[in-house]
Amino acid sequence: MSLRIAVRELCEFTAKEGDLDLRFTPSPTAQEGIAGHATVVARRGPDYMSELAVSGEFEELTVSGRIDGFDPEFRLLEEIKTHRGDVARIPANHRLLHWAQVKVYGWLLCQALELDELDLAVVYFNVISQKETGFRERHSAEALRQFFELQCRRYIHWARQEQAHRLARDAALTTLRFPYAEFRHGQRQLAEAVYRAARDGHYLLAQATTGIGKTLGTLFPQLKAMPGQQIDRLFFLSAKTPGRRLALDALQRLRQPETPLRVLEHVARDKACEHPDKACHGESCPLARGFYDRLPAARSAALKERWLDQQAVREIAIAHGICPYYLSQELCRWSDVVVGDYNYYFDLGALLHSLTLVNQWRVCLLVDEAHNLVERGRSMYSAELDQARFKAMRRDAPAKLKGVLERVDRHWNQLHREQQVPYQVHPLAPDLLLAALGKAVSAITDHLTDQPEGNAGELLRFYLDAMLFCRLAESFGPHSLFDISRVEGDKGRSYSTLCIRNVLPAPFLGPRFEQAHSATLFSATLSPSHYYLDLLGLPQETQCLDVDSPFHAEQLQVRAVRNLSTRYRDRDASLAPICRLIAGQYGERPGNYLAFFSSYQYLQQVLDLLAREYPEIPVWVQSRQMDEAARQGFLERFQVGGRGIGFAVLGGVFGEGVDLPGERLIGAFVATLGLAQVNPINEEIRQRMHALFGDGYDYTYLYPGLQKVVQAAGRVIRTTEDEGVLYLIDDRFARPEVRRLLPSWWQVEAIRLPAETTKAPERAPSVEI
Numbered sequence: 197m198s199l200r201i202a203v204r205e206l207c208e209f210t211a212k213e214g215d216l217d218l219r220f221t222p223s224p225t226a227q228e229g230i231a232g233h234a235t236v237v238a239r240r241g242p243d244y245m246s247e248l249a250v251s252g253e254f255e256e257l258t259v260s261g262r263i264d265g266f267d268p269e270f271r272l273l274e275e276i277k278t279h280r281g282d283v284a285r286i287p288a289n290h291r292l293l294h295w296a297q298v299k300v301y302g303w304l305l306c307q308a309l310e311l312d313e314l315d316l317a318v319v320y321f322n323v324i325s326q327k328e329t330g331f332r333e334r335h336s337a338e339a340l341r342q343f344f345e346l347q348c349r350r351y352i353h354w355a356r357q358e359q360a361h362r363l364a365r366d367a368a369l370t371t372l373r374f375p376y377a378e379f380r381h382g383q384r385q386l387a388e389a390v391y392r393a394a395r396d397g398h399y400l401l402a403q404a405t406t407g408i409g410k411t412l413g414t415l416f417p418q419l420k421a422m423p424g425q426q427i428d429r430l431f432f433l434s435a436k437t438p439g440r441r442l443a444l445d446a447l448q449r450l451r452q453p454e455t456p457l458r459v460l461e462h463v464a465r466d467k468a469c470e471h472p473d474k475a476c477h478g479e480s481c482p483l484a485r486g487f488y489d490r491l492p493a494a495r496s497a498a499l500k501e502r503w504l505d506q507q508a509v510r511e512i513a514i515a516h517g518i519c520p521y522y523l524s525q526e527l528c529r530w531s532d533v534v535v536g537d538y539n540y541y542f543d544l545g546a547l548l549h550s551l552t553l554v555n556q557w558r559v560c561l562l563v564d565e566a567h568n569l570v571e572r573g574r575s576m577y578s579a580e581l582d583q584a585r586f587k588a589m590r591r592d593a594p595a596k597l598k599g600v601l602e603r604v605d606r607h608w609n610q611l612h613r614e615q616q617v618p619y620q621v622h623p624l625a626p627d628l629l630l631a632a633l634g635k636a637v638s639a640i641t642d643h644l645t646d647q648p649e650g651n652a653g654e655l656l657r658f659y660l661d662a663m664l665f666c667r668l669a670e671s672f673g674p675h676s677l678f679d680i681s682r683v684e685g686d687k688g689r690s691y692s693t694l695c696i697r698n699v700l701p702a703p704f705l706g707p708r709f710e711q712a713h714s715a716t717l718f719s720a721t722l723s724p725s726h727y728y729l730d731l732l733g734l735p736q737e738t739q740c741l742d743v744d745s746p747f748h749a750e751q752l753q754v755r756a757v758r759n760l761s762t763r764y765r766d767r768d769a770s771l772a773p774i775c776r777l778i779a780g781q782y783g784e785r786p787g788n789y790l791a792f793f794s795s796y797q798y799l800q801q802v803l804d805l806l807a808r809e810y811p812e813i814p815v816w817v818q819s820r821q822m823d824e825a826a827r828q829g830f831l832e833r834f835q836v837g838g839r840g841i842g843f844a845v846l847g848g849v850f851g852e853g854v855d856l857p858g859e860r861l862i863g864a865f866v867a868t869l870g871l872a873q874v875n876p877i878n879e880e881i882r883q884r885m886h887a888l889f890g891d892g893y894d895y896t897y898l899y900p901g902l903q904k905v906v907q908a909a910g911r912v913i914r915t916t917e918d919e920g921v922l923y924l925i926d927d928r929f930a931r932p933e934v935r936r937l938l939p940s941w942w943q944v945e946a947i948r949l950p951a952e953t954t955k956a957p958e959r960a961p962s963v964e965i
Contacts, residue, residue: 199355203261203300211296211352211957214289215478216487216522219648222641224278228323233264234277236328243268250304256350257355262299267688272315272332273302281645283320283329289488294318300347303340313339321656324642358530361499365532366423366454374416375449378535379744381916382937383413386718389413389741394560394714399734401566403722404743405939406910407918410718411439412446414562418716419450419457421560424533428557431548432535435568438853443535443564444505451503460524460531461505462540462547468506470514483519488516490516492527498527505522510591524804529555540571542708543576544667549708558713565852566717567903570731573701577676579665581658583608583691589654594647600639603632611680619876620739621679625669625696628935633662668696674888677701700888706733720910721903723937730889742940749943753921759948762868763926767798773949774867774925775806778841781921782813788834790844792908794868796820801844806841814840818850834860846870852907856916863921864912870901871927902937 224232237246244267251260258547265274277299280284306314317332379387386404393400394417404410418430432443440461447459466472467748471481478485494516497956498504501512504527511518528534528547541548541561551579552559563569586608590601607629640659644651672678677697684690698704709732722728725740757777762770778791793799817832819826827849833842836859846868872878878896886892905924912920930932930946938944 199257199352199359201259201351201355203259203297203304203579203724206259206347206351207293207296207300209354210347210603211293212488212491213292214287214486216286216476216484217289217478218476218484222324222455222644224280229278231319232323233276235326236274236276236319237265237271240265240267240329241520248305250301250308252304252307252344254345255352257348259300259304259344259348260948261301261304262329263305266305270315271311271313272317273298273305274317274319274330275301276319276321278321278323280322280324280642283322285645285648286320291318296343296347299335299340299343300333303337303344306340307335311756314340324645334615344770359457359460365458368455368457369419370423372416372420372450375412379413380408382744383746384407386410386741386743387417389739390716391417391421391476393405393716393739394418394425394427397425397707397714399542399714399738400716400718400741401722401725401728401734401738402561402716402718402741402743403725404718404720404741405745405941406720407746407914407916408743408746410720411442411564412449414716414718415443415446416450418560418562419533424560425611425713427560428555429531429548429559430533430550430562431541431559432533432562432564433541434564435536435538435572436565438855439564440535440537440746443562447533447535448503449893456502457533458499458502458527458531459504459533460509460527460535462524462536463506463526464537465521467815468510468519468524470510470520476519476901483513483517487518487522490518491523494518494523495526495530495762498523499530504531538572538786539576542569542573542705544664546708549711552711557945559711561709561715563715563717565719566728566732567719567721567907568902569705569768570701572704573732574698577668577701577704579661579668579696581661581665581694583612583693584685585654586658587691589652592652593655594643597636597639597643600636602634604629604636608692608694611694612682612690615680615692617682619676619679619681621880623678624672625678629694630666630669633666637662637666665694665696668698670704673703674884675703677884679877679880687850697877699884700731702731702733704733709734721906723903724899724906727895727899731895744789745939745941746916747913747941749941751916751919752942753943754909754924754938754944755921755947756924756944757949758927758930758946760925762794762798767801770867770925771801771805773807774802774865777925778802778806778865779810779813779921781865781923782839782841785862785921786839787857788838788860788865789841789865790861790908790911791841791843791865792851792867793843794846794870796845798867799845803843814845816840817843818845818848822849825947829858846908847904850911851904852910854911855914856911857918861912861920863923864909865923865925866905866908867925868901868905869934870904871897871900872900898934899937902934904937906937 237244244265248263248266250263251258255262263273264276269921275294277294281888295318296319302314302316311335313334315332315334317330320329382404386402389400389402419524421427434440434443442460451457471761472484474481475496476484495510498512500507501508509524510520515522525547529551534548540546588603593601611626611629637659675698677696677699679695682690729736760773762772782789793802803815806813807815817831818830830842831854833840834856846866847870882892885895889895909922937942
């Protein structure tokens with residue numbers, strides 16, 4: 197079997213050595229790099245040859261690339277590298293990598309032109325000073341041949357292993373069997389649709405109720421489709437940690453210990469870092485020192501393990517004395533299945549997306565709890581600049597940056613003075629402001645190049661925020677708003693926040709989907725489908741599937757209260773009836789319940805009244821800032837045989853991704869439609885959605901709100917044996933346009949609460965837990 201690789205990728209694999217060094221040293225942009233190469237070439241003589249294509253073979257490996265420049269008169273081959281700042285700051289291991297590339301190019305040229313020796317040069321071009329610094333060596337063709345063959349042998353040994361792994365992987369997946377005797381109701385329907393999408397290279401939007409085994413029902417057919425469609429990688433993308441855990445659990449059930457399938461859980465850097473108090477370079481962190489020297493052994497050990505969850509990667513990394521996070525980044529290149537967060541594929545600088553493009557991979561995507569991708573996509577493609585933070589940073593900024601920062605401050609102050617209202621949308625970000633920000637970014641770039649260490653964190657934060665702001669301004673369009681929010685600070689001062697606010701992520705997410713062979717997006721709440729197709733940028737021919745539910749209406753008593761309003765103006769009047777309703781249901785059937793409210797304030801009002809009127813009912817409550825331990829403690833109160841009410845905010849961490857089967861949860865109260873707050877920002881989004889799609893209110897308020905309601909309700913019925921009750925507390929649940937958006941298997945009973953508001957029902961029995 198033949199192998200092909202580019203010169204750069206060959207040397208990246210075989211010739212990297214030394215420390216991991218991630219000190220912030222800005223490099224030239226792609227445009228600056230292209231311009232720098234052109235400048236150097238223009239300085240050469242008329243016979244100078246640029247972008248010279250060469251290739252050569254060793255055993256079954258073909259190596260190819262383009263030489264930056266060759267002067268036939270002097271037999272001089274040049275590799276041109278653009279940079280900023282002092283050339284002496286280019287790390288030694290980077291220089292070695294550059295020399296490895298030029299030596300490989302040297303042999304390919306010697307072979308093509310039948311040369312017996314050749315002068316080689318690495319030319320560093322400073323994009324700021326326009327100065328060239330060249331390093332030149334003479335090499336014999338024989339020495340270059342030996343160097344080339346050494347690199348090829350190193351790579352071929354690895355590539356043969358990878359080919360053998362791919363063949364074994366595909367053979368195993370061809371015979372993969374479902375881990376249970378039969379599919380759950382609806383699960384086969386989902387699996388068949390996922391397989392067809394992967395087979396045909398299509399996109400699928402699948403709404404499937406919680407409890408049918410969506411994760412297993414999507415992973416199994418995707419894995420089965422990989423051999424036939426020559427799929428290189430499968431990315432399982434989730435918004436939250438519980439989604440990753442469900443995926444790993446399903447993959448464990450699908451694979452046997454001997455199955456040659458490499459599964460990697462890639463987690464965020466802050467979760468994987470062993471030394472958060474140290475900087476990412478060899479002089480500070482021991483796990484960065486000699487990283488590339490020890491990486492090959494760690495990489496080989498990891499890929500022999502195959503099962504690479506966070507703990508396994510950490511253990512291998514520590515055993516080899518290297519950083520777990522950057523080992524995991526390397527393993528993304530070689531794993532068959534990567535389980536990670538949305539941002540690793542959809543963000544602007546997404547690792548998995550970059551690897552897909554560079555390696556021309558054929559990938560499939562599984563997007564878990566895909567309803568979350570709307571808001572996550574919006575946040576990925578939005579940028580904010582805070583004036584109060586900017587002014588504080590400016591006071592302590594280096595003297596050489598005072599001028600450019602003062603220019604930004606001047607234009608910002610003018611915008612601030614002109615705005616007399618708390619919130620205002622502008623057609624575009626002002627050109628003068630953007631020009632000032634661009635100059636500030638350029639000046640800070642030069643400063644960080646000359647002085648990469650010892651800079652204040654706020655300066656770096658502003659620099660990164662300003663770069664993103666300028667980048668998003670370049671692609672500004674109907675998908676985004678430019679708005680300014682004015683807030684009052686201390687001592688009578690006011691400040692503003694500038695925001696490029698994405699409201700339609702489709703123009704950014706759509707191309708990411710197109711670069712995948714196929715994608716399946718699944719969730720219990722993807723209704724109406726046109727809303728998600730429009731906002732996520734999926735093709736209109738995307739198949740939309742509403743999977744048959746395994747549950748029956750008899751399992752969940754759904755009661756919609758039709759004579760009670762939870763609108764903001766009616767909340768005080770709603771408190772007593774809600775408390776009586778909760779207490780009455782609890783008295784009728786004591787057990788564990790969840791009660792969801794639209795805000796912490798509303799939650800606290802009901803909780804306070806319930807505690808006064810019914811102190812015997814055990815309660816526990818979601819607080820505003822709960823850490824992982826506190827969230828776990830909240831969920832542990834839901835025990836078999838336990839009793840009480842857990843109070844939570846709709847749309848929060850307990851509204852989805854929570855599995856409390858059987859007696860652990862027997863009912864829920866949802867005292868809200870989940871509609872977003874009516875405020876100037878949401879009203880602007882409503883107007884933009886109306887201009888784009890004609891359903892501004894539904895796209896901004898109704899669809900996202902009911903999605904949260906259905907997600908929260910989905911906590912009650914988790915298996916085909918569960919039974920429970922759900923109260924939908926608001927008169928708007930009786931409206932036809934709302935009822936149409938509720939799950940089809942629900943049989944909603946409209947109820948009316950008694951008119952009297954003061955008489956309390958008989959108190960529930962006291963229970964201790």
